[in-house]
Amino acid sequence: MIEIPESITIAKQLNETVFGKKICKVIANASPHKFAFYHGDPVDYSALLAGQVIGDSIGIGAMIEIAAGDRRIVLGDGANLRYYDDSSKTPSKHQLLLEFDDGSALVCTVQMYGAVLAFIEGAYNNKYHLVAKEKPLPLADAFDRVYFDSLRTEGSDKLSAKAFLATEQRIPGLGNGVLQDILFHTGIHPKRKMGTISEIEFGRLFDSVKDTLTEMTRLGGRDTEKDLFGSVGGYRKLLSKNTVGKPCSVCGTNIKKAAYLGGAVYWCPACQPLDE
Incomplete structure (x- = not known):
C-alpha cells in the first residue's frame, strides 16, 4: 500500500x-x-x-x-x-x-x-x-513538536498508540505499514494506551515519526513496497511479515504478530512490553 x-x-x-x-x-x-x-x-x-x-x-x-x-x-x-x-x-x-x-x-x-x-x-x-x-507532512518543517502536541485532543488518551498515529487522518499517509518501525524505535507497544505514555516518551514518539519517515523516504521507500520502476525500496523494515518469528535486531527476542484494528501489528515483547 x-x-x-x-x-x-x-x-x-x-x-x-x-x-x-x-x-x-x-x-x-x-x-x-x-x-x-x-x-x-x-x-x-x-x-x-x-x-x-x-x-x-x-x-x-x-x-x-x-x-x-x-x-x-x-x-x-x-x-x-x-x-x-x-x-x-x-x-x-x-x-x-x-x-x-x-x-x-x-x-x-x-x-x-x-x-x-x-x-x-x-x-x-x-x-x-x-x-x-x-495537513503538513511529517517531513515538513511545519510538522513540529507544537503541531504534534496539537494532535492530542480530548479522549485521545484512551486510544492505543496505533489508533492515535494511524487512524482518523491525524497524520495522512502514516498507515499500518510505516507505523511498526516508528513504534519499535520508541519502545512503545502498538496496543499501549496513549494515556500511559509519559511526556518524555511522547517526545521520543515525535522524533521517531520524523526520523523514521525521513529515512524511509531517503532510501526510496520500504523493502515491502515497489517504486515506479518495480524495484523494492531500500529501507529494510525491522518489523513486518518478513521478520515475524525472527530475532529482534536489538535484543534477539522473536518478533510477534497479531491482528489488531483491521490489520496486523508486529512487536518485540522485550523492547515493547505491554502491561495488561
Whole structure:
C-alpha cells in the first residue's frame, strides 16, 4: 500500500521521467475490478486526459497526484503505478494506461483495492484528499513538536498508540505499514494506551515519526513496497511479515504478530512490553 515514503518517492520519479510528456492514448477500466475506484465513469477518462501534458507530480500522504494541464490524476491505497519506456511492453491487464507521444507509458494496476481518479482541478471534493492536502507532512518543517502536541485532543488518551498515529487522518499517509518501525524505535507497544505514555516518551514518539519517515523516504521507500520502476525500496523494515518469528535486531527476542484494528501489528515483547 502507498504510504508517505512511497508517495514522495514515486512522485519524484514521475517528475524525473514523464514531466512534459503529452498523453496521446488513454485506456481506463480495461480489466474491470470490483475494488478499483474511479471518479465518475472511467469511459470518460480518454476525453478528459488525452492531449494533456504532464506537469508536476506530488506525494500527498497516501496518494500521488499528477498534474496534466488543468486535469488531475490521483492514485491511492493499493494502486500500483509502473513506467514503461516502450508501450508495447505494457501488461494486457490494467485499470489505467497512459501512452505518451514518445512511445513510453504509465500503467496502473489494482490488486486488493485502490483509487484511480481523474478529474478537472477543483472538481473532486473528497474529504480525505482535501485533508491530506491541507495537513503538513511529517517531513515538513511545519510538522513540529507544537503541531504534534496539537494532535492530542480530548479522549485521545484512551486510544492505543496505533489508533492515535494511524487512524482518523491525524497524520495522512502514516498507515499500518510505516507505523511498526516508528513504534519499535520508541519502545512503545502498538496496543499501549496513549494515556500511559509519559511526556518524555511522547517526545521520543515525535522524533521517531520524523526520523523514521525521513529515512524511509531517503532510501526510496520500504523493502515491502515497489517504486515506479518495480524495484523494492531500500529501507529494510525491522518489523513486518518478513521478520515475524525472527530475532529482534536489538535484543534477539522473536518478533510477534497479531491482528489488531483491521490489520496486523508486529512487536518485540522485550523492547515493547505491554502491561495488561
